[in-house]
Amino acid sequence: MTSLETRLRLRRDRGRKLLMPYLTGGVTPDWTDHLRALADAGADAIEVGIPFSDPTLDGVTIQEASDVALCRGATTAGILADLSRSRIDVPVVVSTYANLALRRGADRFCRALADAGVQGLIVPDLPLEEAGSTGAAARAANVDLALLASPATPARRLRDIAERSRGFVYAVSLMGTTGERNQLAASAAGLARRLRGVTDRPVFLGFGISTPAQAAAAARDADGVIVGAALMRRLLDGADPASTAGFVRSLRAALDGVPARTAADAGG
Template identity: 60%
Template sequence: MKTLIPYVTGGITADWTDYLLAYQAAGADMIEIGLPFSDPMLDGPTIQQASDRALSRGVSVASLLADISEIKFDVPLIVMTYANLVMRSGPADFCRRLAAAGITGLIVPDLPVDELGAVEEAAAAAGVDLILLAAPVTPDDRLAEIVARTRRFVYAVSLMGTTGERATLAESAVTLADRIKAVSDVPVMIGFGVSGPEQAAEAGRAGDGVVVASALMRRVLDGATPDDLRHEVAALRRELDALEDHADHPAHPEIPGDRR
């Protein structure tokens, strides 16, 4: 089954954890939670606006983890944050706090693979999977190291640039997924620019699953409720499941003996 990972910016609304529950009810396999940061270098305008809204509400890492810890979730929760927040209290303390709140995965996109040591060690000690990113321009030797050290999956950045809604899935996503699969059997999740069911299906065909972020946060910024997003994530789920149905029941099955 293709993996679906919807995203929410922590604290974007007072009832932000209801979006997590809505995603879970709609069939999400994992959920990515962005910790708001004042200078999110890899995030485009939508996620930046979502972070600004959350920060204006006065949220903090401590308050968001407290919100999460009050609810029991049935799917893994993954935090995406920047190195500044990890290093502020130290990797060991940060990862212990994640684990105590029920977080099982961590993505730090601005932490280079050759500077992972302390965070990698702290995450492993806390039982948190450190998930690494690969980009279309990642050289082969660096890619091999990334897929060897990542845990759970590799986050395949579909194109160079920041996150954001896009009309089509970048062709570089397919090329990158093929490169990763050529050197490892680690699952490949494609993100950056996956904006709707059709693109989710494209990404699902190229990799093992998708991360959908900016498109969902744009809907929240425009006033969508948790129930609204439950329907949208359910539509993504159906599109990904249809890929499996098509694989199990091809439109033109081969007729025995027919080798034309």
């Protein structure tokens, strides 16, 4: 088992609900200060997005953050160099689109991630049928490729996604793009329960989780939550690292009030 999955399982099995905030790489000159602040505020892992000009699954906030980062001159190589210089005490999971991840070859990309200290990878537009070579390249570099499942994923495919994911499984709470929402999608709980019925790998719910109360509600059925747009909106509006850390602490406090998964709940 890889270091990312081992760490997430250990924390979950000790009774902790997991928190993975999202941060767009290169979005501000001090973006790595935000990275360190999120780690200190109680994140169990941090998703770092490499900006792409056509982010098909991202809503307006993450698109805006990507545009800002690209206008600042952010590149894959530059973001990985920043990460290499900013080693933190929690795992970093890079997310980006297949065009960036695969254009120079999955082997080269995954080795670059590993060299920068990255432990996980999310490629949201990489379908299960085309994930074999990328997954092999990631495993060779000791990087976990986490796959996505949606509320519309049929049972057989859901099991295949859970089996072929490494590190964790990313449960997309709704059929749509990322973004802040007034309430947690009704489809979230059912998807998390379905996944937890077929795997003991950690299950993270993401997309639309915007408040501490929503995070706590999502964590009742999932092992952890991913929060992106709500955090990035604060940063785009001028929040400094102390302020973004304060929001993550509020999420952490809400999650700490949710009962942990028990052995009787585990599937697989």
